[in-house]
Amino acid sequence: MIRLVPFVLASLFAIPAAQSHELRPAFLQIDEVAPEQYAVTWKVPARGDLKMALYVRFPATCRQVSEPVEGYIDTAHVSRWRVSCNGGLTSQTVSIEGLASTYTDALARIVNLDGTIQTSRISATSPEMRVAKRPTALATAGTYFLLGIEHILLGFDHLLFVLALLLLIRDLRSLLLTITAFTAAHSITLAFSALGIASAPQPPVEALIALSIMFVASEIVRSSCGNLSSRYPWLVSFLFGLLHGFGFGGALREIGLPQKDVPLALLTFNLGVETGQLVFVGAALLLVGCVGLRPVYNVSRARLLLAYFIGTVAAFWFVQRLAGFA
Structure with a gap:
């Protein structure tokens, strides 16, 4: 029986090894560059020329004002574009589609003109992020604590x-x-x-x-x-x-x-x-x-x-x- 122990453990470690790319989180960066104007960077885990089918969805008040610039950097597919949102993103919802069919989460980071930053973890069970008017210290602490456990x-x-x-x-x-x-x-x-x-x-x-x-x-x-x-x-x-x-x-x-x-x-x-x-x-x-x-x-x-x-x-x-x- 004892001879089975290494093989059982090997099977447990083989799963994460095979899915190592999928376990890396996607990353969404939203920078407010002017009132109601945002620069978006969307980084999705990729393997070769294949990237995860994950997509950012902005609220209906937003419209895309530039064509995406895309490319592969290391083991990720990166897209950059700009959006304009009437009234800004405060109290609006940004969501990620496709998380339910992957083994990863997404980290969203919003940098406002006043220097405040909101960082949120978006998962398959909670695929939406509500943009806070002023991010609280408690929310920041909770997000980074969970990120530490996950890492x-x-x-x-x-x-x-x-x-x-x-x-x-x-x-x-x-x-x-x-x-x-x-x-x-x-x-x-x-x-x-x-x-x-x-x-x-x-x-x-x-x-x-x-x-x-x-x-x-x-x-x-x-x-x-x-x-x-x-x-x-x-x-x-x-x-x-x-x-x-x-x-x-x-x-x-x-x-x-x-x-x-x-x-x-x-x-x-x-x-x-x-x-x-x-x-x-x-x-x-x-x-x-x-x-x-x-x-x-x-x-x-x-x-x-x-x-x-x-x-x-x-x-x-x-x-x-x-x-x-x-």
Whole structure:
């Protein structure tokens, strides 16, 4: 039975790997460039020349005043055009069509002439966004908190790293210290990256994140030798946490921070990341506890097999991301 564990986990991770493009959110930017005049940027996830069938719908009071300029940038299809809306967009509804048939959501960001910014998450269950007269701090906090949770729970490489740390550590005190060190480290570089204080190019960062998972997986296999990671797992988690923070920061830079509530948005996004991480850790510990109570399972053997599985997946990601540099 224990031999089935890696294959079950492999099937779980294969689904997000196959749909990685579809899990990226679409992005709608609406900039008020003059009273009742708006510049629209619509970015839709794409694979090659194929893009998702997602469409922006403005209220009936709006009319298109320029032809869309379209093109592909990296893994997205981008369209830009202008609209004129009688009376402006305040208290009006903007919607996204097609979300119900995809695996993604959309992030909408409206920048008004007075500098206020409204950021909203649009999903298949709630495909409309009502434009607020003056966005509230509570709404901003809620949006970025949910975005943080969504980002970590869909960040399968980050979760696999956390799972590897859980397999490496044998006692609760070391586990708490290690998770705290990882949290502190990626909070630092997340803030630095999002605020533009320090940054790193995303492709190398993503490749190095995969390499960090490979390293911890190899340390699990060699943990009986009393290596550095076994003695000081908090140090390993802190050093690699700095790297993972740049990965989180890259995602947050794409989303953008509201000018009026930068500290609040940054804090709540980070809290969302931590909440999602704690949910994952709790679920993993519960699963490990349930398996440990079953005498039919050889826990040590399962741990070793999972380490090999994690290392194999991380190695595949590393090669894939290196190939993506070209």
